[in-house]
Every structure is written in structure tokens, then in C-alpha cells.
Amino acid sequence: MNENLLHFLWKLKLFSVKKLKSTNGEIIHIISNGIHNLNTGPDFLNAKIEIENQVWAGNVEIHINSSDWYKHNHEADKNYDAVILHVVWEHDVEIFRNNNAKIVTLELKNYISKAVLNSYNQLFSKNKKWINCENDIQFIDSFIFENWLERLYFERLEQKSSSIQEILTTNNNNWEATLFMLLAKSFGLKVNGDAFLNFANSFDFSIVRKVSNNVEQLEALFLGQAGLLSNKYESIYFEKLNREYEYLKVKFKLTPILGGQVQFFRLRPNNFPTIRLSQLAFLYSKYQNLFSKIIEIDSLELFYSLFEVSTFPFWETHFTFDKESKKSTKKLTKSFIDLILINTIIPLKFVYLKNLGKNEYSSLFAILENIKPEKNSIISRYNDLNIESPNAFKTQALLQLKNEYCSKQLCLQCAIGKTILKKS
Template structure:
């Protein structure tokens, strides 16, 4: 028996409450199990329990064995003087308060259904499943599943909000500057996310505003600060950007990030940092107040139109400065814009709406529901288990489920686990 299971059983009253008796043969009727305490002190506050026809309001403490009361020194802790009932799995010793009064004890094992214990053992059996509930998850009713996925997506948004708020605070609540930094990180994808984040933080956003009307100059700023203009190359365009950057570096007292931080290794050509930085420069050249525009867009098509950006002509025949390639347009694809929406734009919009006191996030949800589902190993495995992942809203929620609940074995805090245990 695990103590967290006892907590779960008590919280949800997954036991027979008829004709309950304490270890001292006192009759017990439970009106309310109380409110779970996640901090130090008794496990449940403000419970309401009738003991021998006397109604008590107070706290409940839960242990595997009664003797754990003494192991944790509760008998000398005044915080436990208000405990009206000690709930245990096994009663092995009488319990007393600091003043010598006996604490009524309920041995819960006598009232728990064998089915609950069987469900628990089945859920946590060591059988090398990808997730504990993989054999039963698709039997959970759709209403409960949809409600849980919505909560999971909110959790994911709140987690992303932590980093966004840190960036926002560092930029003195400048939303435009914050958007630039977050987008830069996203443009770097997994391989260059940290390097692009360092690049975006290496100079003040006001410099972007000052040079944004000149696309070539803006590209020189981005390439130079990213450490991509530090070598010697024969490329005419490279040397042109390098000369432009040398001027900007002196004018604005710039210091680029370390040479070699930005990587080309393990990337497809369309994701080379040269292409992504050029697209980022094009985006901020085209949109002087990008964040303001983002707050006004409430449709997926609107965002696709806003992010219709390409590169300077040089990059239509190049992926690097040295080698010429077959001519092709290097526009942002819809799938890449989807990534920007999922990871940066919609979470930032969520934080902004909260900051101005708005609580209607339906526009965010509706856009996510239009975006195609993400493709990765986690989503593929959920698909194999016949769990609906038909759009980005659901794939984001499922990622939260796997990473924050399944991987951490938090089945007792998961609505799916609760549904399965209650059967």
C-alpha cells in the first residue's frame, strides 16, 4: 500500500462509508473528507465528521501505519492538535495528542473495495508499457477525455507563460521586443534554439527598429550578431554584408555571439540558419509593428497571410554563402508558420490577453483546432492507442499528458487514471 493511494481513496471517497467504526468501536459518519493540503501540516483541512453522534470539524491525517504518527513527531507538534481523525491502512498502536487525549483512528483497509485495489495494481504493474494505462485509455468516455485534454492544454499554456513572462520582464514589458526574441528562438528550431535566443538577446531591439527599413542592412545585423560573418569568404554578397555589419558594429557598439554557436549540422537545407535568419529579417522589414498586428489577427488564414515572407534574392540560389544551388523560393511554409503559432504566437497572445484582464481564449482554441496535428513519436504512439489527435489543440494536450503525467507516474493526479481507478 502507498500513502498517495490512501490520499486518493480518501479524497474521492472510494470506500464503503456505511457502518464505519473506529479502532475503538466509535461510530463514524463522514460528511466531508476535507480539502487536500499540498503544503506542510495535516493532509486534509476542514473535514466534517460525526464520531459517536458528535459532529466534529477539523483536520484529517493519513498514514500507512498508526505508528507513523510518532515517526513524524506529530505528538509534539501543535499543528496536529486539530486532527479529528487519523486515517490509516494498518492500526498498530494507539495515538495520542500532545495533551494526552486519544486521536480517533479509522483503519481504512476494512472499507476499501477490492476492485479499487485491483485497478491500482493493474495500472501500476511493472509490464514495460509505454504508458501505464495503454490497455484501457481508449475506454475512457469521450466527455471526460475532452475535458481533461482542455485542462492539459491550459496547463501547457501556463508553463510556456513562465518563460514568456521572464522575457517580458527583462524587456521592461516591451511586447514588440519580447515577440522578436521569442520568434528568433523558434526560428532556430531545436538545433539552433539556444543560439538564436542568445543572438536575439545580444543587442537591443531598438536597433532592429532603426535599421528595419533597409532589408540588406537588417540582414547584415542579424548575420553579424549570429557570428556568421566572422570568417573570410570569396562571396561578393558575404563581403558586402560583412562591410555593412562592420559599420553597424561600430555605430551601435555591438558584440556578436561566439563564432560556432550557430550550427548547420543535422539540418535540412531549408532549415539552415542562413535561410531562417534571412526570413526573420524579411519578416521584421515587412512589419514594423508585428506584435500589434498579431493582436488583431484572429484566424489561421489571417496568420498565414501575415507571415507570407521570403528572403532576399541572393538566397533563392543559395543555402550558404559559398555554393550556388538550383533557384527556388524560400518562403515560410504553412507548416513552419504552424510551429510559430503553436510555440510562440498563441502562447504570447494568451499572456497578453491575461495581462489586459481578458478571460475569453476561444480565438486561440479555434485557431489551434484548425492547425494540422503535430507529427512526432509521442503522437504516433497515442494514435496507435486509438486516441484522437486530429488537430494541434489535441496534440499539444497529449504532449503535456505524456511529459508531465505519464513519464512522472502521476496517474493519481491524472483524470484518466482517476476514471480507471474508480471503476
């Protein structure tokens, strides 16, 4: 038994509420079990309990054992003076107020069915399972499941929006500059995401605007600030970019990020930082006001068209400065654009709409529902449990479910876990 379960049982009244009696035989009737308090103080606030035909308004405190009241020093804390009912699993000692009056105690173990406890024990059994509910999740009512997934995706968006809002504040509410930093991080993927964000933060976005009409200068700026022009190569194109960057460095008083931040290791050639930064430079040479265009677009196909960019011709036969490769056009693939939409564009548009006080997100969800489902180990494991994902909306929600609930054992805060226990 643990307090989290007792909180859960009390909150949802998953026990026999008829003929409740205190440890001293007083008849108890629960009118309102109160509001769950997640901060310091009593566990449930503003409850209303009828005890021996007398209605009391106040707070409820929950413990495994009655004696925990003293272990936690509640007798010396004025925040607990308004406790009208002490709910415990095991009553092992009487609890008194400062005026020596007993606090009414309800021993809950006498009113909880074995079925509820068995379901809880099965859910949290120590048998090795990928997720606790893997034997039950496919049988959850589809209405409950789909509504929970929708809420989970909103929760995921809210988490992402907080970091976006921080960047926006740092940029003095400059949406174009914020978009540039977020796109840079997305282009860096997991390996170079932080390094690319540092690169984007190493100079003022106004410089991008000033040189965007010259794609070669823009590429020199990006590669130079990322520290990729610090070594010497026997390459005409390298020498040309290096000269351009040295000019820009003096003109704008630039300092590149520290060497070694940007990595090539464990990356497929198409994801090499040289290629991704060249593509990013082409994107910003193509559009002067990229954020404005992104806000206007509300369909997946238009986004695919917007991000239809490649690289400078040199990179068609190179992945690095020092080695020639087979010629290939290195355009942004649809799968890469999907990642940008999922991780950057949709969250940014969500924050933008929130800042405008608009709560209409259906167009964002429509885009996400048209994006193919993500492929990763988590989604594969859900597929093994017969939880299929037709689109990115569902895969994003499932990622939130696994990372924020299943992995943290928060089944009692999850609609799926609650449903399993309620059924018992």
C-alpha cells in the first residue's frame, strides 16, 4: 500500500461509500471529498463531510498509518488545524488536536474491495513489462483512449511551447528570429541540435537579413559561425567561402562557436552539418519573411513546396570539403520536412495563436493528421500491442504517453490506468 493509491481511491471514491464508520463508530457520509492538493498542506482541500448528522467543511489528510501524522509533525503545523477527517489504511494510534479533541479517523482498508487491490497489484507487478498496462491497453474503450491521446498531444504541445516562449522572450518577441533559431536546431537533428542552436544564437538575426540576397555569403556565414571553416582544405570553393566569411567576420564583429561542437560522427552523409547548413542557407536566401509565409500556409502540400530547397552546386558532388563523391541533388526530403513540421513549425504556430488569444487549432491538427506516422522503437512497441498509428498526431501522443506516464509509473494519473482500476 502507498499514499498515491490512497489518494487515488479517495479522489475517485473507489471504495464502498455506504455505511462508513470512523474508528470510534461515528457514521460518516461523504458529501464532497475535496480538491486534490498537489502543493504543501493537507491532501484534499475544501471537503464537506457529514459526521453523526453534523456537516463539517474543511480538509482531509491521508496517511498509510495514523501515526504518520506525528512522523510528519502535523501536530505542530497550523496548516493542519482545519483537518476534519483523517483517512488512513491502518489505524494504529489516536490523533488529537491542540485542544485535546480527537480528529475523526476513517480506516479505509475495511471498505476497499479485493478486486481493486488485485487490479492495482497486477498493474504494478514487478514482472518485467515494457509498460504496466500492456495486457490491458488494447481493450480500453476507444472513446476514452482517443480522448486521452488528444489531451496528451495538447500536453506535449504545451511542454514544447514553454521553451519556444523563452526563446521568443530572449528575442524581444521577434518571431522571425525565433523561427530561425528553432529551424537551426531542427536542421541539426539530435546529434547537432544543440550545436546548431548555439550557432544560430552566436550572431544577430539581422545579419541574416542583410546578406540573404547573396546565398554564397549566407552559406559562408553559417558554415563559418558553426566553426566549419576553421580548418584548411585544398578546395577552391572552401577558399572562396573562407574569404567571404573573413570579410563578414570583420564587418559584423563575429565570433564563431567553439570548435568541436558540430559533429559528423554517427551521421549519415545526407545529415552532415555541411549539407544541412547549406540547405538552411538556401532556404533563407529564398524567403525574406519566412515566418510570415509559414503563418499563411495551412496545408501539408504547401509546406512541402515551401521547404523545397537544395544546396549550393558544390555540395552535389561533396559531403565534406576534402573528398569528392558521386553527384546527387541534395534536396530536403519529405520525411525531413515532416520532422521540421512536427518539432518546430506546428509548435511555433501553436504558440503564435496562443499569443494572439486564438484557440482554434483545427488546421494544425489537420496537418499533423496528414503526416505519416513516425518510425521509432517506442511506436514499434505500441504496434506490437495492437495500438496502431495512422498518422503523426497519434505517434506524438503515444510518445507523450510513454515518456511522461508509462516510464514514470504515473498510471494513477493516466486515463488508461484509471479505467483499468475503475473496472474492478
